Amino acid sequence: MDVADDLEPDTSFPDCASCGSPVTMLTVIGPTEAIASPCGCHAPPALFQPEYSNG
Numbered sequence: 001m002d003v004a005d006d007l008e009p010d011t012s013f014p015d016c017a018s019c020g021s022p023v024t025m026l027t028v029i030g031p032t033e034a035i036a037s038p039c040g041c042h043a044p045p046a047l048f049q050p051e052y053s054n055g
């Protein structure tokens, strides 16, 4: 319980669902589309929600 996750506030997204690259920023442009950065892939924003990969 000593993980200082506050040091990396920009790494709260899962890897890109399209190319697998680490996503550091997400630009949501609609209810079913978002742009992952820095790779620039388009994908549904639901794919980048933490609970999606927390099975």
Ligand SMILES: [Zn+2]
Pocket: 016, 017, 018, 019, 020, 021, 036, 039, 040, 041
């Ligand atoms: Zn990508």
